[in-house]
Amino acid sequence: MTITEQRPGYRYVGTRPVRHDGLDKVVGKARYAADLVLPGMLYGHVLRSPHAHARIVAIDTSAAEAMPGVRAVITGADFGDLPADDPERNMTRNLMARDKVLYEGHAVAAVAATTRRQARDAAEAIEVTYEALPHTLDILEAMEPGAPLLHEDIFTTGLDSEPSEPSNVANRTCYERGDIEQGFAEADVVVEGEFVTKPIHQGYIEPHACVADTGQDGKTVIWCSSQGHFRVRSQTAAMLGWDTSRIKVIPAEIGGGFGGKTTIYLEPLAVELSARAGRPVKMVMSRDEVFRATGPTPGSVIRVKLGATGDGRITAAKAWLAYESGAFPGVWAMLGCMCVVSPYNVENFLIEGYEVVVNKPVNAAYRAPSAPMAAFATDTLVDEIARRLDMDPIDLRLLNCPNKGDQAPYGPKWPLIGLRECLEAIRDSEHYRSRPAPGHGRGVASGFWFNIGEASSATVNLNENGTATVVTGSPDIGGSRASMALMAAEELGIDVHAIQPVVGDTEVVGFTDVTEGSRATFATGMAVVEACRDLKGQLRGRAARMWDCDVDEVEWADGQATHSGGEHEPLALADITAEAGRTGGPLGATASLNARGAGPAFSVQVTDVSVDEETGRVTVERYTTAQDAGTAIHPDYVEGQMQGGVVQGIGWALNEEYIHDADGVMENPGFLDYRIPVASDLPMIETIIVEVPNPNHPYGVRGVGEVGIVPPIPALANAIHDATGARIRELPMSPPRVLDAIMSGNGDGG
Amino acid sequence: MSRTHVSCNINGDDVEFLCDAGESLLDALRDEMRLMGAKEGCGTGDCGACSIIMDGRLQCSCLVFAPEADGATIVTVEGIADGDHLHPLQQCFLEGAALQCGVCTPGFLVAAKALLDRNPEPTETEVRYALAGNLCRCTGYDKIVRSVLAAADRMKEEVAG
Amino acid sequence: MAQVHFSSNQRRLTGGVAQVEVDAATVRELLRKLEEMFPGIGAHLDRTSATAVAIDGDIIPDPMYEAVPADAEVHFITPLAGG
Numbered sequence: 001m002t003i004t005e006q007r008p009g010y011r012y013v014g015t016r017p018v019r020h021d022g023l024d025k026v027v028g029k030a031r032y033a034a035d036l037v038l039p040g041m042l043y044g045h046v047l048r049s050p051h052a053h054a055r056i057v058a059i060d061t062s063a064a065e066a067m068p069g070v071r072a073v074i075t076g077a078d079f080g081d082l083p084a085d086d087p088e089r090n091m092t093r094n095l096m097a098r099d100k101v102l103y104e105g106h107a108v109a110a111v112a113a114t115t116r117r118q119a120r121d122a123a124e125a126i127e128v129t130y131e132a133l134p135h136t137l138d139i140l141e142a143m144e145p146g147a148p149l150l151h152e153d154i155f156t157t158g159l160d161s162e163p164s165e166p167s168n169v170a171n172r173t174c175y176e177r178g179d180i181e182q183g184f185a186e187a188d189v190v191v192e193g194e195f196v197t198k199p200i201h202q203g204y205i206e207p208h209a210c211v212a213d214t215g216q217d218g219k220t221v222i223w224c225s226s227q228g229h230f231r232v233r234s235q236t237a238a239m240l241g242w243d244t245s246r247i248k249v250i251p252a253e254i255g256g257g258f259g260g261k262t263t264i265y266l267e268p269l270a271v272e273l274s275a276r277a278g279r280p281v282k283m284v285m286s287r288d289e290v291f292r293a294t295g296p297t298p299g300s301v302i303r304v305k306l307g308a309t310g311d312g313r314i315t316a317a318k319a320w321l322a323y324e325s326g327a328f329p330g331v332w333a334m335l336g337c338m339c340v341v342s343p344y345n346v347e348n349f350l351i352e353g354y355e356v357v358v359n360k361p362v363n364a365a366y367r368a369p370s371a372p373m374a375a376f377a378t379d380t381l382v383d384e385i386a387r388r389l390d391m392d393p394i395d396l397r398l399l400n401c402p403n404k405g406d407q408a409p410y411g412p413k414w415p416l417i418g419l420r421e422c423l424e425a426i427r428d429s430e431h432y433r434s435r436p437a438p439g440h441g442r443g444v445a446s447g448f449w450f451n452i453g454e455a456s457s458a459t460v461n462l463n464e465n466g467t468a469t470v471v472t473g474s475p476d477i478g479g480s481r482a483s484m485a486l487m488a489a490e491e492l493g494i495d496v497h498a499i500q501p502v503v504g505d506t507e508v509v510g511f512t513d514v515t516e517g518s519r520a521t522f523a524t525g526m527a528v529v530e531a532c533r534d535l536k537g538q539l540r541g542r543a544a545r546m547w548d549c550d551v552d553e554v555e556w557a558d559g560q561a562t563h564s565g566g567e568h569e570p571l572a573l574a575d576i577t578a579e580a581g582r583t584g585g586p587l588g589a590t591a592s593l594n595a596r597g598a599g600p601a602f603s604v605q606v607t608d609v610s611v612d613e614e615t616g617r618v619t620v621e622r623y624t625t626a627q628d629a630g631t632a633i634h635p636d637y638v639e640g641q642m643q644g645g646v647v648q649g650i651g652w653a654l655n656e657e658y659i660h661d662a663d664g665v666m667e668n669p670g671f672l673d674y675r676i677p678v679a680s681d682l683p684m685i686e687t688i689i690v691e692v693p694n695p696n697h698p699y700g701v702r703g704v705g706e707v708g709i710v711p712p713i714p715a716l717a718n719a720i721h722d723a724t725g726a727r728i729r730e731l732p733m734s735p736p737r738v739l740d741a742i743m744s745g746n747g748d749g750g
Numbered sequence: 751m752s753r754t755h756v757s758c759n760i761n762g763d764d765v766e767f768l769c770d771a772g773e774s775l776l777d778a779l780r781d782e783m784r785l786m787g788a789k790e791g792c793g794t795g796d797c798g799a800c801s802i803i804m805d806g807r808l809q810c811s812c813l814v815f816a817p818e819a820d821g822a823t824i825v826t827v828e829g830i831a832d833g834d835h836l837h838p839l840q841q842c843f844l845e846g847a848a849l850q851c852g853v854c855t856p857g858f859l860v861a862a863k864a865l866l867d868r869n870p871e872p873t874e875t876e877v878r879y880a881l882a883g884n885l886c887r888c889t890g891y892d893k894i895v896r897s898v899l900a901a902a903d904r905m906k907e908e909v910a911g
Numbered sequence: 912m913a914q915v916h917f918s919s920n921q922r923r924l925t926g927g928v929a930q931v932e933v934d935a936a937t938v939r940e941l942l943r944k945l946e947e948m949f950p951g952i953g954a955h956l957d958r959t960s961a962t963a964v965a966i967d968g969d970i971i972p973d974p975m976y977e978a979v980p981a982d983a984e985v986h987f988i989t990p991l992a993g994g
Binding site: 016018019021022023025026027028029030031032034035037117202203204205206207253254255256257258284286287477478479636637639640643644645646647648670671672676677678679680681682684685 | 797828836850852853877883
């Protein structure tokens with residue numbers, strides 16, 4: 001179902017063609033990084049720390065080097081160290097530990113050998129002498145003075161006075177507006193709670209993989225799975241101390257990323273091993289390594305207090321957020337602060353956030369990073385207000401809904417946004433208008449995510465037969481090739497399957513930022529449109545030459561040149577490209593840009609659940625999500641992003657968590673014990689695409705990739721409360737916790 | 751270390767290969783036969799990305815020792831299509847946008863084929879349970895389940911037609 | 912004159928001032944003028960890895976050469992990360 005407002009009549013945009021890369025993917029031909037085999041290729045293996053926190057006293061690689069098949073062994077001593085203020089320094093120290101290991105799974109050495117088994121056996125033969133150090137795994141404990149310290153050089157920034165002692169708190173962020181005391185004084189209802197979440201993993205099905213082939217000329221070629229091969233290039237260069245021109249990165253198909261493949265783990269190790277061995281080196285992580293050593297999303301402790309008047313107007317919000325960033329600081333608490341009350345107009349608020357390092361894997365972005373935990377707190381409490389006031393939860397949200405021109409909590413005024421339209425779409429949906437089945441509970445929640453613009457490049461070449469090749473630098477992580485082709489088809493007026501969308505390597509297309517922040521269709525699409533518009537100008541010029549008339553007499557519409565005076569028969573694009581050699585040469589255009597004005601994304605969702613009161617198992621009986629896509633270029637893949645985001649949120653809410661033992665060793669590093677949702681856990685995910693076009697994009701696109709994961713946690717928590725009376729404020733809402741909440745009568749009475 | 755000789759039929763071809771005793775069939779398919787359609791997502795039988803049909807049974811090839819394949823008949827994703835004619839499941843996956851990143855897709859297609867081979871008219875619930883051993887992180891399964899049901903309908907029409 | 916707003920963190924460097932008017936053509940000029948008003952704030956804001964700018968609601972990472980329209984509303988914010 002799609003709700004479209006005043007949509008212009010597009011011919012291709014908004015249709016659902018079969019994706020261009022689909023055939024290769026259904027016949028098993030698509031090439032992912034682990035599928036590449038080069039002649040003479042070696043296999044790399046990483047030795048990882050068994051300790052959560054330890055000093056590396058010595059590493060003896062001699063036994064490993066003497067083993068059969070071993071061609072190269074590297075350790076942290078083989079890599080230079082970046083200056084303390086270099087933004088990539090922590091990345092390089094995550095890829096290979098230097099003086100200390102900071103989490104179980106931290107890389108300490110790597111081996112390249114003829115076979116996988118030889119590489120693994122040799123890695124295990126490396127003798128590392130550790131001096132175990134006390135570790136800290138809990139956010140609140142890590143914040144305490146006297147907690148085991150991960151880094152001697154972290155002094156909390158953002159405090160009122162400069163701290164004299166280092167700590168595990170990297171920074172404090174604060175946003176405030178109005179008079180919070182006055183705001184709470186005006187409130188008739190005040191609700192508050194503490195919400196706790198665990199780290200969870202992005203859970204892409206394809207483990208990290210790469211092949212590096214370093215030549216005697218000091219250059220290297222890397223094939224890898226990443227969300228952005230230009231960042232692979234720059235980060236690899238930073239780790240190795242190389243100039244980027246020595247590195248070519250060829251993007252393989254990527255088997256899921258969700259933010260987790262916006263940074264690197266293996267590539268510089270493979271390059272260095274390949275350089276030493278003089279042979280190509282393939283490195284593929286096991287699932288165990290993916291869990292132990294790649295970025296989960298932060299665990300968090302969030303305390304929120306909200307006040308509202310008797311008629312439902314939210315007058316004050318106070319929020320305290322602590323996010324654990326793993327072994328090195330990130331930006332997670334800052335992002336959480338910027339999202340925590342953003343779906344609401346609140347005049348008086350005080351939001352403060354703390355970024356805390358702990359002895360766990362370094363966090364990476366995960367789909368709308370930091371927003372779901374914050375929404376869990378706020379949207380659960382908003383539900384409590386609705387119950388206290390006996391108000392419909394959608395009406396309450398509509399009453400407090402920000403509009404264009406209102407000031408967002410993080411500073412700027414909102415541009416044109418579609419939150420109200422999403423709320424109305426859910427309110428008017430068949431799902432929301434129907435009553436929940438007997439015994440089922442219903443919950444709603446809303447979510448916000450910024451979306452990002454950034455740099456993109458596209459080259460569009462017209463072929464002599466009237467087809468086009470569209471080359472971009474954005475890896476296709478979920479159907480973006482089809483979106484690029486649709487926008488090019490719309491511009492050029494040729495069939496979408498006459499367009500071949502290609503993801504170009506770092507040497508064939510201009511710089512393009514990582515596919516993150518829901519930016520590919522928005523920003524890279526903008527570059528495609530710009531290049532096509534350049535081409536349309538060129539096509540008019542060529543037609544003028546063929547007609548021997550002034551270019552002003554040529555118009556371009558529906559894929560053909562027409563003469564304004566009607567003196568010539570229209571020329572189709574293929575007529576012009578066929579003559580291109582004689583009218584000035586091949587037709588091609590390139591556009592590179594910094595995309596501005598990524599429209600903020602909102603989603604509103606409703607779910608019905610049943611709860612087995614004997615086991616505590618929650619079953620999602622029905623789920624509907626409405627999301628503002630601006631304009632859906634390929635509605636199938638917009639729906640796919642919405643559904644995928646929702647189901648990841650369901651997994652986060654109900655099942656998923658990192659479990660560490662007291663020594664900081666992960667106890668569930670596999671899909672058997674870290675259980676992500678499977679088909680039999682779920683109903684169909686009903687989608688309502690709301691389209692409030694983004695005025696900053698030629699087709700009105702807003703990023704759709706991320707915001708869908710924000711509402712599910714509070715929506716399910718609210719539904720479980722509706723079904724059982726129990727308010728659960730800690731994730732996951734797994735059967736034992738739900739059962740415990742039911743048994744202890746953990747309701748709020750609201 | 752001497753290697754084990756294995757003869758089997760893969761996707762209609764009689765093939766022979768050498769493997770290590772402890773090698774998984776998945777590694778043998780990929781490393782020895784260069785059939786890269788089956789993927790390793792976990793190596794522990796939890797994700798289904800390496801699904802194959804071996805002697806009529808759906809298997810995670812990462813849990814099968816390669817020498818066990820001696821004498822077996824194996825179907826991988828590369829063998830589902832009939833020449834240049836896609837299997838209805840493949841066609842319906844394309845038309846129904848049942849894939850995003852595509853890395854789990856070979857496993858889903860093989861598992862869905864195994865289901866339709868024994869149950870040509872599954873209910874939605876039967877589809878969901880038959881595919882519960884295959885993990886997809888991108889789609890939320892909605893379009894996969896719909897596409898399998900659509901393929902079942904199409905195959906029924908083809909039989910009737 | 913651009914309206915420049917400071918977050919709570921930044922107000923530590925402005926002596927509590929929440930908003931100022933500055934006449935500047937680019938973000939770089941804006942930073943220079945802010946540094947004259949509030950010594951120390953330039954270095955704080957001029958770390959591209961630490962600051963993005965929202966000009967009239969449009970969030971711009973790495974904004975040093977960005978034009979500042981007359982009467983623009985400017986906020987210095989955290990650069991975003993995404994999945």
